[in-house]
Amino acid sequence: MKMEAKYDFERKFREQVLKCSRCGFCQAHCPVFGATLRPAYNARGKMLVLKEVMEGKIELDDELIETLFQCTTCASCYKNCPSGVNVPEIIKQVRKDMVNIGSCHPAFTGMHEVLQKHPNIYGEDTPADFERERNRQAAYVFFIGCVGAYREDESTLATLALLDRLDIDYTLIDEVCCSGVLEDVGFRINPSLAQKNIDLILATGAKTLMTGCPYCARTFTNKPPYDALKEKGIRVLHISQVLKDFDFGVKTDKIVTYHDPCDLGRHCGIFEEPRQTIRKIAPGFIEMPHHHMDALCCGAGGGVRGAYAKNSIAMARRRLQEAEAVGAEVLLTECNSCVHNLSNAKLRKQKIEIYTTTQFINQLLNPQ
């Protein structure tokens, strides 16, 4: 007799879970395993646990929070899996199933609650002030994202200064969190936040929505609550896709490397545009051993920075070691969340500089 599936993850991903051949290729790529050396936290361990859940041998409950919520959804396992098991999507569904039965990491519950009451993931009530007119008619909307607005405001100010210098006709809006992260941590996009962003974007008359945050770009592009943008012909781009067409007229002698943010690289396939820009300004550009599709995750994604900060920072330290090992003096990336975590992980003895590409270009244009 066939048992009725108890959870949505089983209904949607049963074949995927069973496809895991337990080869363990994922172990070499999983950033959580790299930081913790715990096989249960690796994709293979997670799939084994879920198989047991499907077979009714163990319950999906609080005891599994540590294993199933500790995943940055970086997709490194998926891209290296010979069986093609889409672990990030499975994990995101399992988290929703767990939330449905009342088992959730308190940090993720907190994030959901914060976004019920506040317009950003940090629960900040005072909007970040970037001293620019907002909500005006323009060709581009520049959407900053929560990390850029409330954690890496210096990087955002530098980005805005660069956009000004390049004479790009952009406007900021009274943005609220895209709330895409809720989909990763067991909940759903907040429709009222999505609607507010859509209304504000459309009101500007802009045809292009340019984001500073790769995750916001993914959310606006792929998540159904934002379909109205597509229907109205709004093009969504990450800022790196816009800047690649510019010449900046400055160069650095420093050895520069580039960290692919998972959300921009593995998840969106945007690998070359940032490198085109960086090669123009940094003849001494050098790749780390893990780059493009094989880039190491900085450890911040999937809600892990909030819920498992220590392990998250340990993952970022591994990435910094790699950057230093190739002799890089500057580590550039295209994601404020990566900048934030990598900068937090940097030890005082480490001299490597960490910036977004825009921040670094702006610094070259405006030497102190």
Place this chain on the structure above:
Amino acid sequence: MEIQGYTLPDELHYEENHFWVREEGDVMVMGMDDFAQQMAGEIVYVQLPAEGKKLEQGKRFAKMESGKWLGKVYAPVSGELVAANENLETNPELINQDCYGKGWIFKIKPDDKGELNHLIHGPEAIKKWILADIEKYKQEA
């Protein structure tokens, strides 16, 4: 003294954002107080600027984070940063474990020790201040 579960040694001076200061010879040692560390939860990151940085009383000069909170560190006195507790780079939870001891954060050489008088000091003042903040945070919660 202990007030409603928060330990606040009488002999220390306190900056209003809940950083304590202790005079040690020519320098002032500072850290986060017990009220702040309990409210923040597990501290996961402390920004440790380089020694030599010039500080101005009341101005932000570093950042701290717990899982649920981002905090700013304000200079309790004007002067020069002369040391930072590097153990916090890999063990920021020392602030939670021993906020008045191993969890110290910075040492500052003050321009004028007299600025200590601007801080909260003495049992009565500490009690009044902490009770008001307990009430304030209760209302915010």
